[in-house]
Amino acid sequence: MKRRILLVAVLVLLVAIMTGCSEINQPITPESEGVWNEYFVYPLSWLLIFFAEHLQNSYGLSIIIVTIIIRTAILPLMIKQTQNSKAMQAIQPELQQLREKYSSKDQKTQQKLQQETMQLFQKQGVNPLAGCFPLLIQMPILFGFYHAIMRTFEIREHTFLWFDLGSPDPFFILPLVAGITTFIQQKVMMAGTDNQNPQMKMMLYIMPVMIVVFAVTFPAALSLYWVVGNIFTIGQTFFIKGPQVKQTQTAGGAKK
Incomplete structure (x- = not known):
């Protein structure tokens, strides 16, 4: 889990550098140059304008429509990532037995632990890195859509429901909904995993707070996308x- 959090942090940093945060206030147009603008941001911006028209x-x-299209x-x-996560969860008892068997910290013992761990992965058909590949593909797409929303200046001139898309929600309703749905999203995604993991518990509460803080200051269009x-x-x-979500909810209710 620590490696997963570190990977996400590194990916966010790399994508931020790659996308050029200095461009966030520059309008995206057909004349915008660079691989990032031409193949990620502008096509998504074009989609937003196309559906709006x-x-x-x-x-x-x-x-809303483009968000659903991208997520679909x-x-x-996501299905592949979930399947790999289930497979990794299933072999955790065997991995724990190996760690206990080779608990010594000397180099030979650790090499033996690595060898038997890899054999276990091969036997069960599990790739410990497979869960990272979907994330590597998703991040540029989601960051590209973020840029498309922020840099499609036509959005700033329109309203939706009770708020201006180019300004923060004046009643803070969207930021709160974004935070609540982020919490629920993480909660259901954690179903069937080790809920006692302190890193997971920490992220469960930190992420919603971060989203609320960002949503309060960012344009409401971005909050709408998050929700x-x-x-x-x-x-x-x-x-x-x-089934895993229902089992977790039942178990939680039983404990109470």
Whole structure:
């Protein structure tokens, strides 16, 4: 879990550097140069404008539709990631036995531990790095959509429901909903995993707070994207691992 958190942090840093944070206030146009702009940001911006023009200039509805399209497109990656996570969870008892068997810290013992661990992975058909591949593919897409929302200046001039898309929600409703849905999303995704892991528990509460803080200051268009994305992820998680979620909820109720 520590490695997963570190990987996410490194990916966020690399993508931020790659995308050029200095461009966040520059409009995205067909003339925008660079691989990042031409193949990630502009196509997503074009989609937002395309759907808005066919929905009576409703950029709010356009953001919702494009968010659902993107999340649906990467759904197979999420399913693959969940399957690999289940497989890794299933062999945890055997991994723990190996760690106890080779608890000595000397180099030969640790080499033997690594060899038998790899043999266990091969025997069970588990790739410990497979869960990272979907993340590597998702991050540029999601960051690209973030840039598309922030740099499509047409969005700033429109309203949706009670808020201006280009300004923070004046009533803080969207930020709170974004934080709540982030918490629920992480909670259902943790179903069937080691809920006693201190790193996971920490992220469960830190991430929603961070999202609320960002959403309070960022344009409401971005908060809308977070809310829709979270709701979609909650639904897809119930679809992929519904029985595990129900078992976790039942177990939690029994403990109370």
